[in-house]
Amino acid sequence: MNVAGKPTRTIWPAADGASVEIIDQTRLPHRYEIATLRTLDDAAHAISAMLVRGAPLIGATAAYGMWLALRADPSDAALTHAYDTLYATRPTAVNLRWALDRVRTAVSPLTPADRAAATRDLAAALCDEDVAINHAIGQAGLALIRDLAATKPAGQPVNILTHCNAGWLATVDWGTATSPIYQAHDAGIPVHVWVDETRPRNQGFHLTAWELLNHGVPHTCIVDNAGGHLMQHGQVDLVIVGTDRTTATGDVCNKIGTYLKALAAHDNGVPFYVALPSPTIDWTVRDGVREIPIEERGAHEVTHVSGLTTDGEVASLQIPPTGSPAANPAFDVTPARLVTGLLTERGLCPATHAGLAQLFPDHAQIS
Numbered sequence: 001m002n003v004a005g006k007p008t009r010t011i012w013p014a015a016d017g018a019s020v021e022i023i024d025q026t027r028l029p030h031r032y033e034i035a036t037l038r039t040l041d042d043a044a045h046a047i048s049a050m051l052v053r054g055a056p057l058i059g060a061t062a063a064y065g066m067w068l069a070l071r072a073d074p075s076d077a078a079l080t081h082a083y084d085t086l087y088a089t090r091p092t093a094v095n096l097r098w099a100l101d102r103v104r105t106a107v108s109p110l111t112p113a114d115r116a117a118a119t120r121d122l123a124a125a126l127c128d129e130d131v132a133i134n135h136a137i138g139q140a141g142l143a144l145i146r147d148l149a150a151t152k153p154a155g156q157p158v159n160i161l162t163h164c165n166a167g168w169l170a171t172v173d174w175g176t177a178t179s180p181i182y183q184a185h186d187a188g189i190p191v192h193v194w195v196d197e198t199r200p201r202n203q204g205f206h207l208t209a210w211e212l213l214n215h216g217v218p219h220t221c222i223v224d225n226a227g228g229h230l231m232q233h234g235q236v237d238l239v240i241v242g243t244d245r246t247t248a249t250g251d252v253c254n255k256i257g258t259y260l261k262a263l264a265a266h267d268n269g270v271p272f273y274v275a276l277p278s279p280t281i282d283w284t285v286r287d288g289v290r291e292i293p294i295e296e297r298g299a300h301e302v303t304h305v306s307g308l309t310t311d312g313e314v315a316s317l318q319i320p321p322t323g324s325p326a327a328n329p330a331f332d333v334t335p336a337r338l339v340t341g342l343l344t345e346r347g348l349c350p351a352t353h354a355g356l357a358q359l360f361p362d363h364a365q366i367s
């Protein structure tokens with residue numbers, strides 16, 4: 001997508017041929033800064049401290065992190081150490097394991113001397129694959145938005161609510177939940193997006209709003225608690241969210257608060273769609289609530305918010321009284337029964353094992 005009119009991805013190999021560059025997402029929306037990753041530890045830190053975040057981008061960064069590690073030491077021991085270090089960075093998005101497995105499977109049989117170049121090429125290929133997948137997800141979602149637009153009075157926008165950031169910043173390009181929105185907007189279909197703030201880290205306000213503003217997509221920032229009210233008053237035509245891990249049975253794990261939006265959508269008859277690239281499907285898991293590991297992050301993210309002061313400085317403010325404990329489960333699971341449909345690169349399917357298996361017969365067996 002464009003940043004200040006320039007086509008930009010979220011991660012790319014640097015011109016020096018020895019490092020990787022990323023957009024530092026902890027600085028957005030008030031500062032736009034590029035960070036350089038030179039080592040395995042840089043890549044691991046970028047993921048765990050959320051300079052990069054979002055399931056597909058976590059996977060892409062991990063693949064490049066393997067490259068940085070193998071450039072320094074291509075031995076079997078270093079390969080194992082890099083895999084384990086990156087795997088430990090964040091527990092919920094399954095794209096991390098998927099990308100690490102892709103790299104390990106591809107380069108383990110190679111002689112050490114050949115491993116770094118092969119990993120660099122594979123990381124670049126995974127990034128290109130992600131862009132193509134997300135574009136295809138957008139095509140599937142565009143059809144839904146077009147159908148809804150046809151039911152509206154001329155000129156009235158399709159109102160779409162999204163939670164967190166499943167935008168191009170969460171992927172290599174296009175985003176998952178936002179890809180249909182960008183494609184509808186670019187096709188001249190009037191759309192308007194309700195952007196959930198997404199406490200505690202505010203990915204909605206910090207990242208999704210910034211993206212939509214850059215692309216000229218009409219949107220409105222709302223607090224996390226407003227969605228149900230808007231749905232009761234007919235102001236939401238559909239919800240589209242992303243996912244960090246979707247089970248083989250269609251349960252959807254996504255940013256904390258997604259489940260509440262799904263409940264409100266269900267109660268109000270608002271269609272609730274989940275956009276996902278196939279690497280986000282965990283074919284080994286049946287029951288999302290019981291089996292998916294939910295990341296617990298630090299209390300500081302809950303007790304503090306960051307934003308722009310009237311002096312134009314970025315500052316962090318404590319909200320609750322000093323001494324009040326805080327809990328920070330970062331994700332929740334929306335049971336498949338609350339999901340209207342799954343938007344994948346192979347099209348739309350019901351949130352069921354049969355639905356997923358029909359689109360992805362090569363993966364269909366679950367244990």
Ligand SMILES: CSC[C@@H](O)[C@@H](O)C(=O)COP(=O)(O)O
Pocket residue numbers: 053054055056093163164165166167170171175176177203241242243244254255330
């Ligand atoms: C296409 S991204 C899908 C999800 O990864 C996204 O919705 C989300 O929950 C991101 O969480 P984050 O904690 O910011 O990594």
